[in-house]
Amino acid sequence: MKIPFLGKKRRQISGVTGPVNAVKEWINSILFAAIAATLIRWMVISLYVIPSGSMESTLLTGDFVLVSKLHYGARTPVTPLQVPLSHQTIIGTKTPSYLDWIQLPQYRLPGLGKVKRNDIIIFNTPVELDKPVDLREYWIKRCIALPGDFIYISHKQVYVNDQLARKADFVQYLYFIKTKRHLSSAFFEKNGFRNPVNYTSPGCEGYAVYATPEKVNQLTTVLPSYIQSVEPVEDEVGIRHTRIYPWNAAFSWTKDNFGPVKVPERGMTIQINETNITLYGFLIERYEGKRDVKLTRNECWINDQQIYEYTFNKNYYFAMGDNRDQSCDSRLIGFIPEDHIVGKAVLVLLSSDRRKSFFSGIRWNRLFHSID
Structure with missing residues (x-):
């Protein structure tokens, strides 16, 4: 005679546990999605x-x-x-x-x-x-x-292993465009130039723009009545730029005239001297996994032992x-460890x-x- 009561009790238990199971399923689904997304982001x-x-x-x-x-x-x-x-x-x-x-x-x-x-x-x-x-x-x-x-840059042209590096299709440079009249920002926007900077002096109107050589040539060809001259803007050779790698007064490199320098590779051995410490000492000290590195102007000490040559453990990129x-980029921050x-x-x-x-x-x- 108590069977109906038991059935009712079971129905009550079932009604309580249903929402709990639903919550657990939602939590499990969210955890699974988070784990799957994390693995995809990490590995794929x-x-x-x-x-x-x-x-x-x-x-x-x-x-x-x-x-x-x-x-x-x-x-x-x-x-x-x-x-x-x-x-x-x-x-x-x-x-x-x-x-x-x-x-x-x-x-x-x-x-x-x-x-x-x-x-x-x-x-x-x-x-x-x-x-x-x-x-x-x-x-x-x-x-x-x-x-x-081996890489070096001469007048903005990049050379790798003494060969002119292949240019990407859309490489841009800074140009100064001397114009015959004022040009509006809408004019530059229409012709594919972003964020031109206006420079005005008596008798001269000009704009600094970042553009591809092809884009600049197209502008001067199509609109000669507006353009007086176009010149690439280049850092002056021989003037020290403190932000340029290797951040040393002995090297008067600029972003437009840089190197030559060899990109370190695993197994490459260098002699410890003033030049190589200037070029590569930062890598040895920071990225090679050495715990106790002391550098002077022309000496290198690792674990309290002076070394006279060093062999790199890692590959680097420019x-x-x-x-x-x-x-x-690497002209300012140096080489990229692998x-x-x-x-x-x-x-x-x-x-x-x-x-x-x-x-x-x-x-x-x-x-x-x-x-x-």
Whole structure:
């Protein structure tokens, strides 16, 4: 006679546990999605937003770029204690998203290939020394020289192993355009020139613009009645620029006249002297994994022992922005260690002009735009 009561009790229990199971299922689904997204972001592909114009006009500010981790192989995490799907700070806040209490050795999984000249690479900047390697700011540049290459720049022309380097299709330089009359910003916008800077002096009207040589030639050919002359702007040779690598008064290199210098490669041995300490001492001290390095002007001490030659443990790369006169790259920060390289940029997923709202600024012609 108590069976109906038991049935009712069972129905009540079932009614209580149903919502609990639903909540558990939602939590499990969210955890699974977060783990799957984290693994994909770590091992396969990531999305990055271009923050500046250093790669114009190949990549534009506001481009959403897919970066492949498969090409060079994914890196194992150095800092395991971090919030998933974040970098440096928790999304939407300034709160750090990691704890550096544990630092693991880094390894790279097998990839589809190696970094090649002219690849557009994403890497952790080597200059943020106060942060772990895998949590330093992301930069994107074009790889110009590989480990073991000799590179130099003469009057803006880049040479690798004494051969003129192949130019990307959209490399830009800084030009001064002397005009016969005032030209509006709408005029430059219509002709494909972004953010011209106006310089006015008595009897002279001119504009500084960043553009490709082809674009400048097109402008002077089509509109000769507006243009008086066009000259590339070049840093003066022989004047020391303190921001240029290797940041030493003995080298009067500029961003337009740089080198020659050899890009270090694993197994390369150098003699310890004043020149090589100036060029490579920073790498030995910071990136080669040595714990106790002391450098003087012409001496190197490792673990309290003076050494007279040094053999590199890592490969390094030389990278530059396609907007050559508006890029902070290896000419300023030096060589890129191989363990800082994240992946290869392969596709512009979408793009939005940051000067406008997101939807009104969408550049429809750049949707699913391949990167070369």
